[in-house]
Every structure is written in structure tokens, then in C-alpha cells.
Amino acid sequence: MSIVLENITKQWPGTLALDGVSIEIVEGRVHGIVGENGAGKTTLVSILSGAVQPTAGTLSMAGQPVAFENPAAAVANGVSLVSQEGSLVPHLTGAENICLGFEPVKSRFFINRREVQRQAEELAKQWFPETAIALNRKVDELPYADQKVIEILRALHSRPKVLILDEPTATLPAKEKQSLWTLIRQLSDAGMAVVLISHFLQEVVDLCDEITVLQDGRKVSHLSNAGHEVTERQLIDLMLNRGQTGNQHRLFDSALTERSLADDAEIVVDIKGWQGARFLMDGLEVRSGEIVGLIGLTGSGHFEFAQSLFEPRLATAGEYRFKSKDVGRASVRDMKRRGAALIPDHRMINAMIGDWTVRENMSMAGIQETSLKPFGVVQNGRERAETHRLIKRLNIKTSSAETKIVELSGGNKQKVSVAKWQFASEGKYKLFVFLEPTEGVDVGAKREIHDLIVSLAERGAAVIVASSDLLEIAHVADRVVAFRNGRDADQIARRDFSEAVFINAIAGVTQ
Amino acid sequence: MTMTTTLAQEKASRPMRIGTLVQKYSTLAVLVVLFLAFSIGTDRFFTGTNLVNILQQISMLTIVAVGLTFGFAAKEMDLSVGYVVGLAGLLAPLLMVAGVPIPLSIVGALGAGLAVGLINSALVVGVGVPSLIATLAAGSILWGINFMISGGRAIYGGIPPEYLAVGQGKVAGILPYPALIMLVVVAASWFLMERTTFGRYLYAVGGNARAAELSGIKVRSYRVYGLALSSLFAAISGIILSARLGSGQPNGGETYLLDGLAAVFIGMTMLRPGTATVMGTFFGALLIGIMNNGLNLVGMDTYVQSIVKGIIIVIAVSVVSRTTKLKLL
Structure with a gap:
């Protein structure tokens, strides 16, 4: 199922975080969103996941307009977020974190611990068959990489149709990055729409089928990357270039007169x-x-x-x-x-x-x-x-x-x-x-x-x-x-x- | 975009300004209404003797509350003040009974109060324990110490009459010394907080510690000053208390914590809403004093007074929380 954002604008007091941004997120594809700090990525993710309401603009899924009043509403509509950092409850086990808020119960009141463990293990086996994680241990005893996997499994627990990954590899060592990249490909192969926010442009270029570039709250470009034709250099150009025209090699507007500096300046x-x-x-x-x-x-x-x-x-x-x-x-x-x-x-x-x-x-x-x-x-x-x-x-x-x-x-x-x-x-x-x-x-x-x-x-x-x-x-x-x-x-x-x-x-x- | 932003901001801020005005003066209005109501309700309220009496009654509370205000200004809460009142109120009589001269006994009691403040700030600033927790624990320890050094009994007999005069004497036969000390403390504290760089820096640390640090203000030192002054003022109050009672009480001063906090909270609704100020705190203590005194005179039971006081605190804090970000931890 695809999700379409049309003319999304978010006005914070004193700043325009997003200015008429339109994006289409399609099933079975990885959609990269890049931009410098302050470009509007975080606000966009917050709107997609229901944490923030847009000032103007519409969201629609499968052609039907939707409004996510809160994160629970987004999850209920099949949109899950793996946030940048620390969304786990440190004193609960991996399995308990994965099922948090959706715990299987017995006798209508008691948490069915065995079932919690089973569901978590099943999810882990399905998506991370090669990674062995102690799901019965408290998450604050686990390494970062395992915590990240648990965060992702938690997002997958609700069987989402759209998965948003906000800087998923920022804290990961190289080997775990690899397995995460594999997972992202598997997810999109399985028909899920994946949104990837990342500062690591190489991974964006390698993984994404299409890329949206934001700058100062505006969408400056949307690139198709089906054949991996986009280069890292091209993205940097788009993220940073504030020139009005496409001429990359012109001098800046300002007259480049050099200020003379006294030789004996301290x-x-x-x-x-x-x-x-x-x-x-x-x-x-x-x-x-x-x-x-x-x-x-x-x-x-x-x-x-x-x-x-x-x-x-x-x-x-x-x-x-x-x-x-x-x-x-x-x-x-x-x-x-x-x-x-x-x-x-x-x-x-x-x-x-x-x-x-x-x-x-x-x-x-x-x-x-x-x-x-x-x-x-x-x-x-x-x-x-x-x-x-x-x-x-x-x-x-x-x-x-x-x-x-x-x-x-x-x-x-x-x-x-x-x-x-x-x-x-x-x-x-x-x-x-x-x-x-x-x-x-x-x-x-x-x-x-x-x-x-x-x-x-x-x-x-x-x-x-x-x-x-x-x-x-x-x-x-x-x-x-x-x-x-x-x-x-x-x-x-x-x-x-x-x-x-x-x-x-x-x-x-x-x- | 600029134009619309500015307009939107103006629109948003205008009703808030009216709200702020109402808030600034509503507490004062309550004070005036209470004053008038008691004046009309009982002929024993609006008399010279009773008004002086109110000043006398609120003196110790006001001094404790002004001390708390220094801590609040630096965003530190001191829950040990009640027991510091007790400690100083025991130490001074104990020292005098043991034959130590009056001035030295007073200095000893004040020194003990200051020492508590410094220990509190070592925990808060040095170790990083939140002040709410550090001072709660300190209070518990002090409560035990107070009972230990007094053997659980009141200390009296052998306290020189010159000392008792601090609590019981009057200037020119009219103004009680405690009231005079309170007025001096309030005036000096007001000057310190509103007219010196010390006060400005203390408020800066409470307002935004990071911005204060990057402006070159000694943030850690000012947090220490806030907590140290809070304890020192409680000790001053303890000395007046023991002089007034003519004895040292192991559980004297315990009520000053809650009433002191109430005075600060009520004060935070006035003048600069959301900020603890010396004058605001003084008015807060005055409000509590007038209320206690008046309710007493009309024959209201103490437990009813307690209920009324609680309700007023809730209203005061609700008013502040609605319009400002009241963060205490």
C-alpha cells in the first residue's frame, strides 16, 4: 500500500519547518530522504508517524485521506517508526519490548509470558535468521546492535505496511550495518514500503529505489535510483547548493574582493x-x-x-x-x-x-x-x-x-x-x-x-x-x-x- | 513569511498578556479581599496591635521562605529547611546552657545551618544528586540529629534573658524584634536579588544554566550559593523561634517547610509569573499570615485553616502552571 503526502506544511512558532512538501511512498520500494540538519527530515518523520500534525496539506493511503492524530493511529494504519535512538524500555527484556503495548494475555488480565517470548522469537527467526539475540535478557544488558534489531522487530510486530527507519545505522558497527542493509532489501522485496532517513549518503545511494532531497523545509529534488544511477556527489550538490540556477561552476554572487590584512596583524x-x-x-x-x-x-x-x-x-x-x-x-x-x-x-x-x-x-x-x-x-x-x-x-x-x-x-x-x-x-x-x-x-x-x-x-x-x-x-x-x-x-x-x-x-x- | 510569522506571534501573545495581567494582580486582589473581609467580619482584626501581631507571626515563616526563594531562583528546591530551623533552634540554647556566650552561640547555630547548606550543595552540585532528593534525605538525617542532641526533650532553663529578648522584645515598645529582623532580611534580600549582579546571575542560572555558562557565569558556584543561603536563612529563623519560645524544641520548625513552599508558590504568581521573587514570597507569606490570623479570630478551627491553605496553594500553582512552564526538577 502506498502513502501519499501532498503539500505538507508545518509551521512552528517562528520557523517554517516544512514548506509544501509532496512525497509518494510506494510499496515494495525503499524511499531515501536526505538533507542537512534543519532541512525538515525529523518533522517529516514526525508527521508520517503521527507524533506531529501538519499545519496544512494532506496524507492519503490507498487513495483515501487519512489523519494520524497520534502515533497509535499511525501504527493502526500500518505505519511504524524505528526512531533514531532509545525508544526501548531498558528494564524489560527484548521479547517484552517487542510486544510492548500488544501483549498476548491469558484469563483476560495476565500477560502470557510464554506467548510473548514465542512471538518475539518467531519474528526474530523470520527477519534476522542469522542473528542470535538473547530475547529473554533485559535490553540494557545487550549491545547497541542487538538493541537496534529489537527496535526494528518491535516496529515489525504490528505487521506494518510502511516502515520508517530514522538514522538506523548511526550507532551500528560495520558488520551489523551489513545485516541491516540486507534486512531493508528483504523488507522491500516482501512488499513493504520502507522510508530511510540517513546521513550516510553511500548507503542511501546503494539501498534506495528513489530519493527525495530536502533543503530548508522544501523538496528540492526527487530522484529515481532504480538502476543505482544517483551518485553521492550528486546528492551533496543538491543538499548544499543554494544557487538559483543549475550552473554549478559559477562564482558566488558577492564580489570576491579580498580584504587586505595587515602583515603585522596579531x-x-x-x-x-x-x-x-x-x-x-x-x-x-x-x-x-x-x-x-x-x-x-x-x-x-x-x-x-x-x-x-x-x-x-x-x-x-x-x-x-x-x-x-x-x-x-x-x-x-x-x-x-x-x-x-x-x-x-x-x-x-x-x-x-x-x-x-x-x-x-x-x-x-x-x-x-x-x-x-x-x-x-x-x-x-x-x-x-x-x-x-x-x-x-x-x-x-x-x-x-x-x-x-x-x-x-x-x-x-x-x-x-x-x-x-x-x-x-x-x-x-x-x-x-x-x-x-x-x-x-x-x-x-x-x-x-x-x-x-x-x-x-x-x-x-x-x-x-x-x-x-x-x-x-x-x-x-x-x-x-x-x-x-x-x-x-x-x-x-x-x-x-x-x-x-x-x-x-x-x-x-x-x- | 516574515510578516505572517510576526503577525501570528502577536496574535498569540496578546491574550496571554491579558492573562498575565490578571494573574499578576489576582493574588494581590485575594490579599486585599481577605484583608477587607476580616476587617469587616471581626472588629479584632483591623487594630494596630493585631496588625503588628501578624507581622510578628509571619516573621519566621517569611525568613525561611525568602531563603527558599534563593534556591528557587537557581532552580534548586530545599526540603531540609524545616529541620534546619529545628537544628539552629536547638543548638543555640544548648550552647548557651553549656555556658557559651550569646554571640558565639548564635554564630554556632548559624554556622551549623550554613554547614547543612554546604553539604546539600556538595551532594547536588558535586555529586549530581537532584536537590529534591538530596535535601529530603538531609531533612531525614537532621530530624534524627535534632532528637539525638536534645534527647527528645525541650531545652530550657539557663537561657540568658538577653537572648530571649531577640524573640520577645520590641523596638520602642511597638515593633517586635522578629518583625524588625524580618523586614531587614526582606529588604536586604530584595536588594541582593534585584539590584546586584549576584541576583542577576542567580536568576540566569535558574533561567537557563547552559546559556549562563556560555556567558561566563560560574553556574556551579551560584547553585551552591542558592542552597547555602536557603539553609542559612532557615537557621536565622530557628534562632528567633527558640528565643520566642524561650526553649529549644526538637520538632520545632517542621511546619515551616510546607508553609514556606506555599509562600514561594503564591509569590510566583505575582510580579514575574513563574519566577520566585523576594517581594512575591513576602506577599505570599503575608497572605498566609493574614489568613491564619483572620481565620483564628473568626473562630475557625486549625484543621479548616489547613484545608483552606491547601486549596489556595493548588489554585496558585495551577495559575502559574497554566501560563508558564513551571519546572522544579
């Missing part, structure tokens, strides 16, 4: 062999007045690396000198004192206090500067004056300084997040690290944020920008470091910037 960041759990940077020097862009696919380590420049404790080895002084494993507080600032991604989680006003959020990092020492008596007048100065200077659109931060648009929230490091601290910070600086920011405000980033560099700060928006990087950066598989892989000078060069560097194709 080296602010000096990195050697700097590594953490998920990144390794061989060497990087960033000078005062310079903007370095970091690019890579999701999970390639550039965000973790950028974050570690402000939180050196995230690193486990290597050398990091900040303004010629060894940083060691300094705390955030210490890095701030030395002159480093972070404008993090997911700003409402990492940068803002939702209950607070624009003024309170803006002064959070610098209020001691406008307060009376030694007891830190807040001087309301000075705090207000400084807030008003920054609201005006950064052109922040808010009805007043006392407006709650949640009432501002994404772009204006982001400006407050930047203003935080200028509050009575003009010129104090010598390094600004930006993570996804225009996440959830509309087009007009994007430009202003970019100008803001450039102006910070022009006033002598070293700036590092990690972003999945390549146009943004091309716009602001003086040079780019591309990450692949957790390592810095390529350096690109501004005169060589083009979408093709960026995408090649990210995908690991040399020209």
Missing part, C-alpha cells in the same frame, strides 16, 4: 594537533581582522572544533595558543576573560533566557562592567543606556528594551546574541566564534548579520564562522577550512571560492 588563534572526541585540527592560525569559514557535512567535526575554541575542555589533546598564551584546558569563564566570545547555534537553548527581556539577555555577559564595584550593585540607568545604544547600533527591531526576548524574530534574537558580547565591552573580545549564525533568520536580516560579522573583523577581531550555508560562508569568509570525517581536509583561499570548489572539498573530490 595571531589570535594558533592551533596545533588540536583534537577532541569528534574532531582533529592539524593546524590553524587566525589573525586579528580575519574571518575563517568552516564547512563540512553534518557530523564532520567543524562545529565541534569551533565550539572547542571557546570551550577548550572539549578537546583531549593538542596545543591551543590564544594571543600567544597557552590555553591548556581553560574554562569558558577563563576564555571569556582572555577575550574569546561564542555566539552559539540553537540560540534559545544555548544563548538566551526565554523569560527574560531584551535588556536582561543583552547584559548577561557584561553587566558587571556597568555595575558598581565591589558588590556589583546594578546601575539601572547605565544598563538601560547601554542596551538602548546597542539596540540602535545593531538595528534591533523590538518594541522596547523591556520586551521579552521570545517575542523577537529570529534575526533580532540573533542580534541580541551578538550584542551580548559588546555590552559595555566594545573592543574587549578578540575572537568571535559563530555557529550557524543565521539559523532561523529570514533573508533580510541575514544580510545584516553578515555585515555585523564583517564589521567585527574590521574592528580588529579574529572571527570563525561554522555554517552549513555555503553562500553565507562565501559572503563573509576570507578563507575556508573544509572538514571531512572529523578532520580538516582542505583550505580554500577567497579568490578560489565557488560553489563547486566548496562542494568538492566537502565531498572529498579533488579536481
Whole structure:
């Protein structure tokens, strides 16, 4: 049975997660859905599995319109989800987890334990004949790979017609990946419709009969892959390319004038062999007045690396000198004192206090500067004056300084997040690290944020920008470091910037 | 898209603002209504003596509740305060009976309270035990200690009269010392929380610990401060209690936990809804005090008072939970 999504739109407060996406999921085929973080994959899966209701658009199965009010309704209609992580009850056995919610009973009340075990074993034998899993053991005693198998068996217990696998191989070792791939093929051969969400593009290309590419909540492409003609490189192009035309090799719009950098500009960041759990940077020097862009696919380590420049404790080895002084494993507080600032991604989680006003959020990092020492008596007048100065200077659109931060648009929230490091601290910070600086920011405000980033560099700060928006990087950066598989892989000078060069560097194709 | 987003947000926020207004002042309205009702209902309520009496009655509760407010601001709940009141209220008389000078006895009792706060925060911040559980366990331990050090009996006889004056004396023959201490504590705490960077940082830690950390605020330290102040204030209250009673009671102060929490919750409906504030807590304690006093004067039984109080807490917390995300753990 096929399931058709038509013009599905999901509006969250402040963000449009899905914008008129239409997808057809057909029985007996594997349908891959790819896109960068924030492209809308998770929202799409949530709608398909009944966890989230679309703002607009329709779902239909076998030509009949359906609405999944909750996950149980989706399961009842034959749609099962194997979610990304941890949907098992750790203290129940594998068999109990598989039958959870559908336990066979005896005497209308008591769980028939023997029958639970039998059903679970039968399912396991049917779909994973070569894997021996102790279904009678508590799942938290089992290895990840076995837990994944149990999660899949649980989804299969309700005999679904559509199976959604959200990043199923993310936590699996190589051998288990193989057996999962075999299973996916078996399922589709048996006539099931399979939806595969994955960051591993090679597996998408190998397994899927058709592939939908999402970008910023929109469907940018639907490819048929019946003869495995789609390449990984082609997918990366589609996921990242924000150009208006198909010309892959044109230069970016922005005039690529190179900013001149004084020869004697101070080296602010000096990195050697700097590594953490998920990144390794061989060497990087960033000078005062310079903007370095970091690019890579999701999970390639550039965000973790950028974050570690402000939180050196995230690193486990290597050398990091900040303004010629060894940083060691300094705390955030210490890095701030030395002159480093972070404008993090997911700003409402990492940068803002939702209950607070624009003024309170803006002064959070610098209020001691406008307060009376030694007891830190807040001087309301000075705090207000400084807030008003920054609201005006950064052109922040808010009805007043006392407006709650949640009432501002994404772009204006982001400006407050930047203003935080200028509050009575003009010129104090010598390094600004930006993570996804225009996440959830509309087009007009994007430009202003970019100008803001450039102006910070022009006033002598070293700036590092990690972003999945390549146009943004091309716009602001003086040079780019591309990450692949957790390592810095390529350096690109501004005169060589083009979408093709960026995408090649990210995908690991040399020209 | 931008336009529609902004419009949608405005539409959504407008009725909430009215709701917030109603919420902000509804508690105050209840306070005024209670005040008027008792004034009309009994001629013994609205008299100078009785109003001073109310201040005296709520003084210990208010100090405990203001202490809890520091913990709440940093999103830590302290369930051990009632037993810290008991501990300090026993220690000071015990030390004095043993011949220790008054100032040293008071410092000893306050020090013991502070020590409890530091042990609590070592468990919460150092080990990672949720404050609700750590302080619940601490309370149980303290209850046992209180009975152990007192032998289960009240401590009296040999407490110097100068000490008793702390609880029983009056400034210029009008304002009782406990009421004065309460007013000073409330004013100082208000200043600390609303007018210093200390208060701002404490609220930041409670508002969003990750954002506070990434802004360079010492998150762990402020969580310690919150729990330490909570215990210290309970100890202050315990000293007043023993001076007022003229004895140390092994189970004194136990009621202050629930009433203190009630005062904080009621306070959270006012001023900045969803946030514990010093003035809000003070009004909360005042509301409870007026209610207890008035119901007493009209001859209502204590168990009825308890029921009424419970209902008011439920209403207060319901009001807060409906419009804000009230998360305590």
C-alpha cells in the first residue's frame, strides 16, 4: 500500500519547518530522504508517524485521506517508526519490548509470558535468521546492535505496511550495518514500503529505489535510483547548493574582493594537533581582522572544533595558543576573560533566557562592567543606556528594551546574541566564534548579520564562522577550512571560492 | 513569511498578556479581599496591635521562605529547611546552657545551618544528586540529629534573658524584634536579588544554566550559593523561634517547610509569573499570615485553616502552571 503526502506544511512558532512538501511512498520500494540538519527530515518523520500534525496539506493511503492524530493511529494504519535512538524500555527484556503495548494475555488480565517470548522469537527467526539475540535478557544488558534489531522487530510486530527507519545505522558497527542493509532489501522485496532517513549518503545511494532531497523545509529534488544511477556527489550538490540556477561552476554572487590584512596583524588563534572526541585540527592560525569559514557535512567535526575554541575542555589533546598564551584546558569563564566570545547555534537553548527581556539577555555577559564595584550593585540607568545604544547600533527591531526576548524574530534574537558580547565591552573580545549564525533568520536580516560579522573583523577581531550555508560562508569568509570525517581536509583561499570548489572539498573530490 | 510569522506571534501573545495581567494582580486582589473581609467580619482584626501581631507571626515563616526563594531562583528546591530551623533552634540554647556566650552561640547555630547548606550543595552540585532528593534525605538525617542532641526533650532553663529578648522584645515598645529582623532580611534580600549582579546571575542560572555558562557565569558556584543561603536563612529563623519560645524544641520548625513552599508558590504568581521573587514570597507569606490570623479570630478551627491553605496553594500553582512552564526538577 502506498502513502501519499501532498503539500505538507508545518509551521512552528517562528520557523517554517516544512514548506509544501509532496512525497509518494510506494510499496515494495525503499524511499531515501536526505538533507542537512534543519532541512525538515525529523518533522517529516514526525508527521508520517503521527507524533506531529501538519499545519496544512494532506496524507492519503490507498487513495483515501487519512489523519494520524497520534502515533497509535499511525501504527493502526500500518505505519511504524524505528526512531533514531532509545525508544526501548531498558528494564524489560527484548521479547517484552517487542510486544510492548500488544501483549498476548491469558484469563483476560495476565500477560502470557510464554506467548510473548514465542512471538518475539518467531519474528526474530523470520527477519534476522542469522542473528542470535538473547530475547529473554533485559535490553540494557545487550549491545547497541542487538538493541537496534529489537527496535526494528518491535516496529515489525504490528505487521506494518510502511516502515520508517530514522538514522538506523548511526550507532551500528560495520558488520551489523551489513545485516541491516540486507534486512531493508528483504523488507522491500516482501512488499513493504520502507522510508530511510540517513546521513550516510553511500548507503542511501546503494539501498534506495528513489530519493527525495530536502533543503530548508522544501523538496528540492526527487530522484529515481532504480538502476543505482544517483551518485553521492550528486546528492551533496543538491543538499548544499543554494544557487538559483543549475550552473554549478559559477562564482558566488558577492564580489570576491579580498580584504587586505595587515602583515603585522596579531595571531589570535594558533592551533596545533588540536583534537577532541569528534574532531582533529592539524593546524590553524587566525589573525586579528580575519574571518575563517568552516564547512563540512553534518557530523564532520567543524562545529565541534569551533565550539572547542571557546570551550577548550572539549578537546583531549593538542596545543591551543590564544594571543600567544597557552590555553591548556581553560574554562569558558577563563576564555571569556582572555577575550574569546561564542555566539552559539540553537540560540534559545544555548544563548538566551526565554523569560527574560531584551535588556536582561543583552547584559548577561557584561553587566558587571556597568555595575558598581565591589558588590556589583546594578546601575539601572547605565544598563538601560547601554542596551538602548546597542539596540540602535545593531538595528534591533523590538518594541522596547523591556520586551521579552521570545517575542523577537529570529534575526533580532540573533542580534541580541551578538550584542551580548559588546555590552559595555566594545573592543574587549578578540575572537568571535559563530555557529550557524543565521539559523532561523529570514533573508533580510541575514544580510545584516553578515555585515555585523564583517564589521567585527574590521574592528580588529579574529572571527570563525561554522555554517552549513555555503553562500553565507562565501559572503563573509576570507578563507575556508573544509572538514571531512572529523578532520580538516582542505583550505580554500577567497579568490578560489565557488560553489563547486566548496562542494568538492566537502565531498572529498579533488579536481 | 516574515510578516505572517510576526503577525501570528502577536496574535498569540496578546491574550496571554491579558492573562498575565490578571494573574499578576489576582493574588494581590485575594490579599486585599481577605484583608477587607476580616476587617469587616471581626472588629479584632483591623487594630494596630493585631496588625503588628501578624507581622510578628509571619516573621519566621517569611525568613525561611525568602531563603527558599534563593534556591528557587537557581532552580534548586530545599526540603531540609524545616529541620534546619529545628537544628539552629536547638543548638543555640544548648550552647548557651553549656555556658557559651550569646554571640558565639548564635554564630554556632548559624554556622551549623550554613554547614547543612554546604553539604546539600556538595551532594547536588558535586555529586549530581537532584536537590529534591538530596535535601529530603538531609531533612531525614537532621530530624534524627535534632532528637539525638536534645534527647527528645525541650531545652530550657539557663537561657540568658538577653537572648530571649531577640524573640520577645520590641523596638520602642511597638515593633517586635522578629518583625524588625524580618523586614531587614526582606529588604536586604530584595536588594541582593534585584539590584546586584549576584541576583542577576542567580536568576540566569535558574533561567537557563547552559546559556549562563556560555556567558561566563560560574553556574556551579551560584547553585551552591542558592542552597547555602536557603539553609542559612532557615537557621536565622530557628534562632528567633527558640528565643520566642524561650526553649529549644526538637520538632520545632517542621511546619515551616510546607508553609514556606506555599509562600514561594503564591509569590510566583505575582510580579514575574513563574519566577520566585523576594517581594512575591513576602506577599505570599503575608497572605498566609493574614489568613491564619483572620481565620483564628473568626473562630475557625486549625484543621479548616489547613484545608483552606491547601486549596489556595493548588489554585496558585495551577495559575502559574497554566501560563508558564513551571519546572522544579
